[in-house]
């Protein structure tokens with residue numbers, strides 16, 4: 797689970813079932829995470845930062861897809877429902 801908490805800040809719930817309910821703060825601007833692995837100099841970027849980046853990449857492609865559909869749907873011709881008056 798990922799929550800957006802600010803312009804560049806997110807919270808990611810721990811993937812470890814033992815830590816369920818624990819949220820780590822991810823700061824994309826500083827490229828930091830509050831998880832123990834990060835604090836102890838583990839893998840960088842840690843999986844929480846990767847998760848946020850993946851989610852953002854996916855979100856962007858979804859948005860791009862929606863935009864494409866929107867533009868395709870504007871090809872409607874108006875004025876075909878003329879009312880005949882006599």
Ligand SMILES: [Zn+2]
Nearest residue numbers: 829831842844
């Ligand atoms: Zn982390």
